[in-house]
Structure formats: structure tokens, C-alpha cells
Amino acid sequence: MTIQLKTLNEILHNLDEKKHWGTKEYFINMGPQHPSSHGVLRFVLKLEGEIIKEIIPILGYIHRGIEKIGESVSYRNFVHLTDRCDYFSSIINNWAVSRTIEQALNMETNDRIETIRTIFAEIQRIQSHTMWWGVFGMDLGAFTPFFYGFRDREFLTSIVEETCGSRLTMNYIQPGGVLYDIKSNFIKRIKQYIKYLRPRIEEYERLISDNVIVQKRTENIGILTKEKALSFGSTGPVLRASGVPLDLRKNDSYGVYDKVKFSVVIGTKGDSWDRYWIRIEEMRQSLNIIEQLVDNIPAGKHMVTKYTTKIKLPVGYYQSSIETARGILGIFVASNGMENPYRIHMRSPNYNNLWSITDMAVGLKISDLVTIVSTLDLIIPDVDR
Amino acid sequence: MENLNSLTTNNQAVILTNLEKILNWARANSLWPLTFGTSCCAIEMMMATGSAHYDLSRFGAEVVRVSPRQADVLIVAGTIVKRMAKPLKMLFNQMMDPKYVIATGSCTISGGPFIYNSYTTIRGVDKLIPVDVYVPGCPPRPEALFWGILVLQKMILQNSLFKNKKTRYRPVLAALPEGICIEEIHNEMKNILKSKKYL
Amino acid sequence: MIISILKDAIYLKYGDFVLEKSEISLVKEVIIKQSKFLEFMQLVKDDKDLKFDILLDHTAVDYINENVFHLVYHLYSSIYNHQVIILVEVPRDKPVISTLCSIWRIAEWQEREVFDLFGILYNNHPDLRRIFLEDDWVGFPLRKNYKDNFMLEK
Numbered sequence: 001m002t003i004q005l006k007t008l009n010e011i012l013h014n015l016d017e018k019k020h021w022g023t024k025e026y027f028i029n030m031g032p033q034h035p036s037s038h039g040v041l042r043f044v045l046k047l048e049g050e051i052i053k054e055i056i057p058i059l060g061y062i063h064r065g066i067e068k069i070g071e072s073v074s075y076r077n078f079v080h081l082t083d084r085c086d087y088f089s090s091i092i093n094n095w096a097v098s099r100t101i102e103q104a105l106n107m108e109t110n111d112r113i114e115t116i117r118t119i120f121a122e123i124q125r126i127q128s129h130t131m132w133w134g135v136f137g138m139d140l141g142a143f144t145p146f147f148y149g150f151r152d153r154e155f156l157t158s159i160v161e162e163t164c165g166s167r168l169t170m171n172y173i174q175p176g177g178v179l180y181d182i183k184s185n186f187i188k189r190i191k192q193y194i195k196y197l198r199p200r201i202e203e204y205e206r207l208i209s210d211n212v213i214v215q216k217r218t219e220n221i222g223i224l225t226k227e228k229a230l231s232f233g234s235t236g237p238v239l240r241a242s243g244v245p246l247d248l249r250k251n252d253s254y255g256v257y258d259k260v261k262f263s264v265v266i267g268t269k270g271d272s273w274d275r276y277w278i279r280i281e282e283m284r285q286s287l288n289i290i291e292q293l294v295d296n297i298p299a300g301k302h303m304v305t306k307y308t309t310k311i312k313l314p315v316g317y318y319q320s321s322i323e324t325a326r327g328i329l330g331i332f333v334a335s336n337g338m339e340n341p342y343r344i345h346m347r348s349p350n351y352n353n354l355w356s357i358t359d360m361a362v363g364l365k366i367s368d369l370v371t372i373v374s375t376l377d378l379i380i381p382d383v384d385r
Numbered sequence: 386m387e388n389l390n391s392l393t394t395n396n397q398a399v400i401l402t403n404l405e406k407i408l409n410w411a412r413a414n415s416l417w418p419l420t421f422g423t424s425c426c427a428i429e430m431m432m433a434t435g436s437a438h439y440d441l442s443r444f445g446a447e448v449v450r451v452s453p454r455q456a457d458v459l460i461v462a463g464t465i466v467k468r469m470a471k472p473l474k475m476l477f478n479q480m481m482d483p484k485y486v487i488a489t490g491s492c493t494i495s496g497g498p499f500i501y502n503s504y505t506t507i508r509g510v511d512k513l514i515p516v517d518v519y520v521p522g523c524p525p526r527p528e529a530l531f532w533g534i535l536v537l538q539k540m541i542l543q544n545s546l547f548k549n550k551k552t553r554y555r556p557v558l559a560a561l562p563e564g565i566c567i568e569e570i571h572n573e574m575k576n577i578l579k580s581k582k583y584l
Numbered sequence: 585m586i587i588s589i590l591k592d593a594i595y596l597k598y599g600d601f602v603l604e605k606s607e608i609s610l611v612k613e614v615i616i617k618q619s620k621f622l623e624f625m626q627l628v629k630d631d632k633d634l635k636f637d638i639l640l641d642h643t644a645v646d647y648i649n650e651n652v653f654h655l656v657y658h659l660y661s662s663i664y665n666h667q668v669i670i671l672v673e674v675p676r677d678k679p680v681i682s683t684l685c686s687i688w689r690i691a692e693w694q695e696r697e698v699f700d701l702f703g704i705l706y707n708n709h710p711d712l713r714r715i716f717l718e719d720d721w722v723g724f725p726l727r728k729n730y731k732d733n734f735m736l737e738k
Contacts, residue, residue, distance in 0.1 A: 002707065002708055003680070003705050003706070003707060003709070003712065004709075004712065005712055005713060006711065006712065006713045007713055007714075007719040008713065008714075008719050009719065011713075031472070032469065032472050033420075033421055033472060033476060034451075039422075039423060039424065039427075040423050040469065059715055059716055060466075060468050060715065060716040060717060060718075061423070061466065061468050061469045061472075062423050062424055062463070062464060062466060062469070063466060063468070063505055063716040063717070064464055064466060064499045064503055064505060064506050065499075065502070065503045065504050065505055065506070065725065066499075067701075067726065068502055068503065068504065068725060068726055069499060069501065069502045069503055071502070072501060072502045072738050080498070081498065084424070084425055084498070087424070087425040087428065088428075146435065147435075147436070147437045150431075150432065150435070150436040150437060150438075151436070151437040151438065154432070154436060154437070154438045167429070167524075167526065168425055168428060168429065168524050169425060169523065169524065228689075230637045230638055230662065231637075231688055231689045231690065232689050232690050233638060233639060233640065233688065233689075233690030233694075235638075235640075244662055245662075246662045251665045252665065317656075317669065317671075319658065319669060321640075328640065330640060330641055330658065332641065332643060332656065332658070334645045334654075342645070343645045343646070345641075345643045347640060347641040347643075347658070351693070351697075352640075352690055352693075352694075355689075355690060355692075355693045381423075381424045381425070384716060467718075468717075468718060500736055501736055501737070501738040502735060502736070502737060502738060503735065503736075504725050504730075504732050504734065504735045505717075508736070
């Protein structure tokens with residue numbers, strides 16, 4: 001029986017042991033407050049010169065205990081807590097909880113609800129990827145993509161705000177339907193936006209993807225092979241860049257994804273360039289999906305049950321998953337028949353994607369570390385929950 | 386400051402004022418915020434300061450600095466938990482006087498949606514550092530953050546250099562439109578809630 | 585594969601590992617005995633019909649009235665696109681189980697989270713320490729009998 005408990009201080013003291021002639025290994029701290037927009041992530045790096053020998057990520061600077069709070073609120077109230085975790089795809093997070101409850105209670109929703117949900121999920125995906133593209137440029141040192149990414153996201157927020165009522169934390173998809181019906185000029189504005197964004201993506205490719213500096217900084221940096229990616233539990237664009245065609249929209253279809261035509265984008269090598277290029281291509285695929293759906297939204301009710309009915313799940317375990325813009329989000333519920341869940345757990349995609357960096361970035365320089373963290377596309381409140 | 390026209394003599398312009406007003410005018414119109422955002426409110430703060438739709442540079446607060454030694458105002462955006470309390474105090478102590486704090490979002494005012502049954506959330510950032518302006522919202526719109534910065538500018542213009550340096554003035558309430566008082570707003574809200582038209 | 589066929593396949597091949605059969609066919613869980621747990625996981629990963637190569641999730645549920653922890657493992661196969669949930673029961677006063685780090689590398693971080701919040705110990709884990717809370721935190725927050733003066737109860 002070999003159980004050894006350690007503390008963080010012990011590990012940091014042990015890092016400093018080796019002292020020899022020549023260069024001495026030292027460690028620096030990339031602290032919780034830094035000029036990027038991922039959030040509060042802290043790294044302790046063990047360096048020799050500028051080459052990284054070991055990375056220790058330290059979490060917990062935004063750990064709010066959402067799973068413990070979930071044991072004292074009802075199921076409907078838990079939906080509004082989920083969209084504060086991964087706030088760039090908050091409508092998709094709401095869908096994960098709604099899908100679990102609807103599968104558990106055998107609730108059938110009609111076609112109009114599923115079409116509206118799919119359209120909004122793809123809108124959130126485009127919003128998340130344009131924002132990621134802006135931040136990626138800023139991390140590499142270019143400030144122009146930051147403005148372009150924010151501007152494109154802002155057009156979509158005002159379209160979504162007209163229907164959902166909020167800009168960032170929507171609380172829109174509920175178990176049993178959607179909260180509000182879509183407004184009358186939603187379809188016209190979405191079509192205008194699709195016509196606006198398509199030539200812009202070509203312009204952005206000329207700006208960043210054809211740039212020699214970006215290509216040299218991302219090719220063959222941070223290679224994640226297929227076996228390692230599967231063993232590290234990565235999902236989403238990180239896994240698809242390594243060559244595994246896992247996309248829950250095709251493998252385990254929900255919504256109306258089985259009725260539209262789109263392709264799953266896969267990379268070959270698993271380096272940072274693949275992870276960058278996949279997301280640009282996914283934006284185009286999302287535009288195709290919206291274009292196929294937006295003209296034929298069927299008629300019907302927007303909510304199948306009344307909003308004020310209480311939800312009680314029968315005793316047992318329930319689980320389901322959704323593909324967000326960053327990976328697979330899973331919700332696991334253990335219920336004992338009461339109004340509040342007995343135990344509710346969120347399998348967050350960013351928590352499982354982050355750990356592969358301890359293997360990917362060893363032997364590279366600090367500026368490569370910034371590139372790799374930026375292509376992994378992390379949101380730290382989702383890591384810590 | 387005195388009117389310019391009344392002071393020109395022989396085509397030379399002279400402005401008479403006192404030192405306090407010049408310093409307050411300069412400080413209010415050139416606030417340099419520090420990038421400090423932990424969770425969702427940080428995105429709305431970035432939208433306000435760095436985006437293409439909302440222009441903060443007309444108020445002079447566009448230059449966002451990364452190091453606390455170079456910044457004036459600390460805009461706290463996002464939930465503060467116990468583990469983050471110590472870095473936040475270190476940042477606040479590193480800033481140079483005169484410094485101001487704006488608390489945006491409901492998580493920093495009182496703990497937000499994470500009050501009950503959370504074992505780490507600190508219920509309100511004014512338990513750690515002194516706050517000047519509170520901006521409510523979850524998350525607050527960029528226009529609400531502009532309101533907060535304008536209120537802070539009004540507060541700074543009322544500041545006094547040499548008398549009572551240690552007292553902090555209470556925040557200035559935003560002025561209601563003319564002819565409306567707060568009881569009217571309360572009654573209107575009660576009627577809307579009773580009629581249930583918002584459902 | 586439809587979930588009832590998958591569960592029947594597991595019962596057929598690995599019948600002596602299974603503790604009890606779950607009667608409800610919609611739920612995709614299989615309950616395993618604690619002593620043969622590591623062997624079962626290695627077999628299930630390499631089996632050519634099942635091929636579970638991703639460990640998606642690992643968590644725990646605290647049943648204080650029955651004095652057990654239920655440990656939950658969610659496995660997914662990217663080749664055949666099926667998934668299953670494995671449950672193991674661990675007694676509450678001696679919560680020790682063997683680690684899965686040698687089979688799936690992500691188990692290291694997932695087990696650290698469960699140790700941090702529930703206090704379950706893992707045999708042969710390379711780096712078992714707290715991840716979200718500080719090192720000198722007393723207690724395990726997600727247990728049902730956790731008392732704290734700082735927390736505001738509803």
C-alpha cells in the first residue's frame with residue numbers, strides 16, 4: 001500500500017535542489033494576473049536558460065464550488081449557474097442540462113424547439129471562435145485581430161440580445177423548450193450577417209494565416225500524437241487536430257444535426273497550426289448549417305411544459321453530453337426523488353484539455369508556451385468550476 | 386476654471402485657478418485602468434475598454450496598463466474567492482497614491498449568485514479593499530461601466546488636496562431625470578410585477 | 585451499439601467481475617466488484633469488441649446513510665461510438681482504491697480532484713495532493729457532513 005500525500009510547498013522546495021557548475025536551473029512564476037484574457041491561471045515553470053524543463057499548473061483561483069451549490073437549488077435554477085462556467089458558449093451549456101433532464105423524464109420536444117436550439121448553438125460557436133481568433137492574434141503580439149474579432153462578435157451579440165434579453169449569460173434553453181420565442185426580424189438579420197461574415201473570413205485568412213511569422217511560430221510546435229491525445233482525455237478541436245474524428249454532433253446526434261449536411265474537420269499532425277486552422281474551418285461549417293436551417297423553421301410552440309412546473313427526477317443516475325465549442329461537456333446527475341439533485345457533476349472540457357500541456361511544452365521556449373496555451377483555447381472558470 | 390474671454394488683456398490669455406482644481410481635472414480625465422478580470426464580467430470590461438463598438442477613449446481611460454505600478458484605477462471584475470484574496474491585496478498595495486477602485490458586477494458587490502452554500506466565495510470585495518464606486522449588473526453592460534467611470538470622475542473633481550486628506554467621500558448618486566422621484570419608480574415596478582406581463 | 589446489447593455483452597464476457605445486474609435497461613451503468621477493478625479496466629480497454637480508449641469522467645457520490653461512496657467512471661469508445669458508466673462501491677470509513685494512471689494518463693488529474701473534494705485515497709498514485717483548495721484546508725467539502733463557519737447555509 002503506497003499512498004503518499006504531498007503538498008505544493010514540498011514540490012517547490014524540491015525543485016531547487018540541483019546546483020551545478022554552468023547554468024543553474026531556476027523557477028519563475030507566471031502569476032494569476034497577466035495580460036491575456038484566459039483568466040486566472042498560474043504556472044510555475046522550471047527553466048534552464050529559456051528552455052522549459054517542467055511546468056506545474058496551479059488552479060483554484062476561481063473555484064466557487066458550483067457542484068456544492070447545485071445540491072441546494074432546483075434543477076431549473078441550476079441552468080443559470082452553468083452558463084457562468086464557460087461563458088463563451090453559455091447557450092450550449094444550458095442545452096447540456098436540458099438534454100439530461102429531458103432524457104430522464106422522457107419529455108418529447110417538437111421540431112421548432114430543436115431547430116431554434118440548433119441555430120442558437122451554432123451562433124454561439126461562431127461567436128466563440130471569432131473571439132478566440134482575436135485573442136490568438138493578441139497573444140502572438142498582433143493587436144489588429146483583437147479589434148476585428150470583437151467587432152464581429154458584437155454584431156452577433158446584438159442579434160442574440162433581441163431574442164434572449166442578455167449579452168453574455170443567457171439562461172435561454174430550459175428543460176421543455178426555449179424561454180422566449182424568436183422575434184420577427186431575427187431571420188433577416190441572420191441572413192445579413194452570413195453575407196457579411198463570409199468574405200471577412202477570407203480577409204482574415206490573408207491577414208493571419210498567410211503570414212510567414214504566424215506559420216513559423218505555430219508549425220511543429222506542441223505536437224500531440226493520436227495515442228497521447230486519447231490517453232490525455234482531450235476532446236473537441238484539440239482531439240480532432242490529432243486525427244481522431246470524434247464530434248458528438250455526428251456520433252450521438254441531438255437537435256436537428258442529423259438532418260443538415262456539414263463535415264467534421266480533422267487535422268493530420270496535431271501541432272498548433274492544425275489546431276488553429278481547424279477552428280477557422282469550423283466557422284465556415286457553422287455558417288453552412290445556419291444557412292440550411294434558417295429559412296425553414298417549422299411552426300409550433302416554443303415551450304412544451306409550463307415554466308413554473310416543478311421538476312422531480314426518479315431515483316437513479318442520469319448522464320448526457322453535448323459538444324461545445326471547446327470539447328465535450330457532460331452532466332451527471334444522481335437523484336433521490338426530491339426537488340434538488342443529490343449530486344450533480346459537470347465534466348468540463350477545459351479541465352481535461354489543460355493537462356496535456358505538461359507533456360507538450362517540455363523542451364520549448366516560453367514564447368512557444370504562450371502559443372500553445374492560446375491554441376488550446378482555455379476558459380479558466382470552466383477549469384475550476 | 387475662470388472664463389477665458391474675461392481675462393484676455395492685450396491678446397494674451399491668462400487663466401486663474403487654484404492648484405487643487407488643475408490637479409483634479411488632470412487626474413479625472415486621464416484614468417489608467419489595470420487589467421484585472423477573473424471571470425465573466427471581465428469580458429464586458431474588455432468590450433468597454435478595448436472594443437470597436439464602445440469608445441472609452443473619449444473619457445480618457447483607454448490606456449490599459451498591465452503593471453500595477455503604472456495604473457490609477459483598479460476595476461475589479463469577477464468573483465473573488467479566498468485563494469485570490471491575497472494576490473488582490475498585493476496588487477492593491479502596489480498601486481501608487483492616489484488610487485481608486487471600481488467594483489463591477491454583482492459578484493464583487495455582494496457575492497452574486499454564489500452566496501449560498503459556497504465554501505470559498507468572498508461575499509463582497511469591500512471586505513478586502515476600500516471601494517469607491519459600485520456598478521451593478523450580472524454582467525453589467527459596457528454603458529453601465531461608462532456610468533461608473535463618469536461617477537468616479539465627478540468624485541475626483543470634488544476631491545480636495547490639503548484639507549482632510551484621510552477621509553473618503555461617499556459615492557455620488559447618479560441624478561434622476563427631472564420631475565421623477567424614487568417612490569414613483571417603486572410603484573411602477575410593483576404594478577408590472579403584479580400584472581405578470583413579463584412572462 | 586444500443587445500450588442493452590452492450591451491457592449484455594459485458595455481462596457475458598466478464599460475468600465474474602460484475603457485482604449485481606442493474607434491472608432498468610435505460611440506464612447505462614455496470615457495477616463492478618472492488619477487488620478485481622484494475623484487472624477489469626485493463627481488459628475492457630484492450631478488448632477488440634469494446635475498445636474503450638477515452639476515460640471521459642471520474643467522480644464520486646456520497647451516500648452517508650448507507651456508509652458507502654459510489655465511484656463513477658464514464659468510458660467512451662471513439663472507434664465504435666458507445667459508452668458505459670462503471671460504478672464501484674467503496675466503504676466510507678476506509679475509502680481506498682487503486683489508481684488508473686497506468687491505463688489512462690488523465691486519471692491522474694481526475695483522481696486528484698476527487699481526493700480534494702471527497703477524501704478518497706488512491707493506491708500507487710504518483711502525485712496525490714490537493715488541486716483546487718489550499719494545502720492547509722481542513723476537511724473535504726463535498727461530503728454530506730461537512731461543516732464550515734464561513735459558508736452561508738440556505
